Amino acid sequence: MRPQDIITKKRDGKRLSEEEISFFIKGVTDGSWADYQTTALIMAMFLNELDSEEQSYITQAMLNSGDVLDFSDIDKPKADKHSTGGVGDKTSLIIAPLAASCGIAVPMISGRSLGHTGGTLDKLESIKGFNVNLSTAEFKRIVKECGYAMAGQTADIAPADKKIYALRDATATVSTVPLIVASIMSKKLAEGLDALVLDVKTGNGAFMSEFENAKRLAEAMVETGNSFGVKTQALITDMNQPLGKYVGNAHEVFECVKVLRNEIDDQMKPMLEVALELASRMLLLSHVSESTAQAKELLVEKIESGEALEKFRKNLVMQGGTPEICDEPGSLLDRNLFKLRIESKRDGFVSKIETTKIGKAISYIGGGRLKAGDSIDHSVGYACEAKLGDEIRRGEALGMLFCRDKNQADSISEKLRSAYRIADIKPRKKDLIKDVI
């Protein structure tokens, strides 16, 4: 077998066998395939697609390229959730302690901000001292003792994915369902899970803005997860506005601590709703609850009783973060930031929010990474005061920008303001949860 032969087959739209896909992924991992051969095949896969069997083969091969975590010594159901990424999407930070406080072990391997979207690891690093670079042994110990741990992908987990993802990023071959599925699922399956809940975002702030594409991605991931013996469900959720109140790393952690403290602003409620929906399905798939209604009741109880907050505190202690933020969430926020009210220029109803524009604006001032390797300013952020459908008057705040100085504020204020469309008629309310796969 030669790389050229495999490339020729996929170039000509033929099906690759399990052996051929395994030869490819082994070649990527051991370097016997040149990067320029890998990207030629990936472009052919992008344009000629993979069927569901090939999808399964490549996921398996990428999973096999590294270690699979073994949690057989933890006598609890193991479950995780994964989101395809959005703006203000911070549910992981409350789902993990919530699920853990209901008796589920949550080994959560997360990613970083890229483009207009945030990343859980960057959010966690806005907590002073918090360490996301855990060895496999540390990671397992924390999952065992605390109920959940949150860390980055180690070199031992799906190394083929790491290499292929970097090449896809440099060759405009990221946004294709089969390769997205293989990339996400090879990492998630390496967590040794019993159950997995996927949050597939759709709308103008999602990678898959079209509902049909999001659905296709959700179906492919659910099919793949189940075929590997992991009970998998996907929710398709709305990303036509930032999720919850804040965008920006420290601000998002602040919002989560406020929710865990049961101090919940109106703007935070949609975020909590999505989090409860996702977490309830983790409970359901793990047989902790018998219905989503029962599960949600239990989850709300864990917030009201403070148990979820105590889980969060325990994790902070074990991962090196400052547990004081649980008592004083305001300590997360830099009080010396320059503030700018983004005001509406007319009366009306918020009828559209260009979510990607907001995400990119915040990334632009350091809240995220426009390209891999950019450094992050954890303090800057944005509070969404007006949400879709809200009535607003001229001069009232659409949002509040927190940044370093006036220059920074000037550089993006018009971008932020122009992300909002104000109409005369109140728009129809859109469902937050659009589908369950």
Add this chain to the structure above:
Amino acid sequence: MRPQDIITKKRDGKRLSEEEISFFIKGVTDGSWADYQTTALIMAMFLNELDSEEQSYITQAMLNSGDVLDFSDIDKPKADKHSTGGVGDKTSLIIAPLAASCGIAVPMISGRSLGHTGGTLDKLESIKGFNVNLSTAEFKRIVKECGYAMAGQTADIAPADKKIYALRDATATVSTVPLIVASIMSKKLAEGLDALVLDVKTGNGAFMSEFENAKRLAEAMVETGNSFGVKTQALITDMNQPLGKYVGNAHEVFECVKVLRNEIDDQMKPMLEVALELASRMLLLSHVSESTAQAKELLVEKIESGEALEKFRKNLVMQGGTPEICDEPGSLLDRNLFKLRIESKRDGFVSKIETTKIGKAISYIGGGRLKAGDSIDHSVGYACEAKLGDEIRRGEALGMLFCRDKNQADSISEKLRSAYRIADIKPRKKDLIKDVI
């Protein structure tokens, strides 16, 4: 502009602008595009194609990546021919001295054997001392003084093509019309020609086995050549059997010297016919003759008078080859080779010859390169005794193999024999020249 943006456009089937294609080719030449980005774009170009304007832009950009020869001090029409490659395809060796002896300057930059096909440079190197590695200055001097020169592509001629071709070879993206056109034409246009005649092979021994594909390639090359101000014509010629009598480097040079000496076996006649057809069009496009009939008459006269042979001799002297082969062509052949008659197993007519099989068999024993970098044994070869349509009896020779020893002969004799199909009915004769574009 970033490589990703260009890749995205072509990935999505959009047209690239002149500026974008020039950015790509510059990036390949100066290394600012990574090879893995180049191959991703090339695969997207392969699958989503290039239109005729993009075709022209990429040819121009590849041409601009290096030097263009300047023959303005030679007061003769400059013309060349190029073949897309086949088995036993040796016409360059007689076309160059023929055209030169008719007053045309022929600056012929040629290639090497790859796969089942031969290469002019390898054939020339079977002549003791012949030097194909000429500097631009030497090349020009020989064209000027002798009327023709034959050399390999220098680093100064279309360097982007050299790099891209190597990457295409390793990523199964060779066989696509726009990139073939750009590769061939960027080199040919660098020769500073007034006229160009293309020999596009079709049939089971050609890269473009289907006539329609060959025609598409021919049309694209002719369009490109003319758009650059070079009078260009293409012949589509038959490659359903080796062209002429011999396959193998020294044997092919032997055949050409025999033809130039006007000692022409029946099996050599089709080769001469194609050569005259091509050369006559060089004369026509260069206004040396007024019709192909008149041109062919002149060319035949140059053979019969010995003038073409004397041109060939003069070139040998100037490029370091042994001129004695003109008087003793047999001295080209190694008399100590092991000979094996490939015999027909039944009576009938030769109805099919799998030409690629014959080319590959001879490459296998060293007559060509199965992969780039393989070394060549110039002496081994094959004489095609029976041609398509010939009547043959059981035990008569289909061909004669000349190789190193019995082991070598055994390794390919069955392959050679099985390349022939013998039928009861005489097949319809196929045209040697299938179309003129």
